[in-house]
Amino acid sequence: MKRRDFCKLMAAGAAGLLAGGPLWPMLTEAKTNRAWWDWFCGQAPPRPPAFRVCDSHFHFYDFVQHTDGIPALIEAMDRNGVDHIMFSGMPLIKKWDRDAHQAPVYYLDNNGRTYWYSATDMLLARTLLDKVPEKERSRFHPFICGFNGTDLYAVEHVERMLDAYDGLWHGIGEVFGHRDDLTNMTFGETARGDHPALMKIYQLAGRLDLPVVLHNNVSSQGRPAELLYWPEVERAVGENPMTRFIWAHAGLSRHFEDIDQARYAARLGTLLEKHPNLHIDLSWMVFEDYIAPDPLAGPSKAWLDLIGSFPTRFMIGSDSIGRFSEEALTCADGRRDPRLMKYAFNIRKYHVLLERLRPAAARMVARDNFLDILPARVRKGLGREG
């Protein structure tokens, strides 16, 4: 950068600070995948969505257990073609430390720690029973997630929830095993996909016909290409053949650029071939960062081939956390700001995949696969027997 341009940039930043505005909008914009942003500007609401979908990975609460609430969620679902939603809370809560300079919202906002927060399940159940209008109820599929997956008593929390809200729950998850920095921030023992406490929960899930959404990063940030935690997932899935698993984000996470996506997709193919009880969700930044970094080109050939070869085994989800209102969408210049339309973006981004699949496969990935992993009693209620 030339010295004159550098000075100009610094002056703009300083002006922002002097005006009381934070520097972050400039930084966030620089980090945003510009191609995806441009693509989304042409696809955003109120433009009608091109596909009907199920949001198979969703959190009603964020990392401080805040939420925009049910009316905003139903509006967001309706505007973006979401017929059904996996409805879960957030198993961890971020502590607001006395010394924090400002109140944290996301787990990465500061160095404060997180702890397991079981109340999320009761809050979610009460919300479903009290706040979701009767005519919308069948679109919501509640999952239990508020347990510490390193506690051998965790399965008893699941049993208590099943007992307290008999017949309400449709699944378990998102279960947090190995994560990114979140693992380091969480008090206590490190969670892992095949922890004995989780194995008990998987067995219960298999007996009760409940699907399990598992987040277990395939490796650690420092050694991504070694796929250190792959064996944990293989063991969890292999030792519980009667349990239907959804491996969240295909095991990928931030800082995994060293993983060769073509080889990884091939390896996932062998895992899917071997374990018919395994499904994969493509949610989070994983989709736009690794699977389809160029929205105009669509997903890479390796991923497209993998999904096309196993069309009944993949699903999509927003992985939105607590915020889905579209109220704050308009920029000062009158344009909508796609960075704030997170729910819409995190549903519509999959259109670049769906439009490249055969129509029957697109329908499965977009919608049917999620409905088909739900308990038989739920499928029956939806008229999806067999």
Ligand SMILES: [Zn+2]
């Ligand atoms: Zn996750």
Ligand SMILES: [Zn+2]
């Ligand atoms: Zn999630």
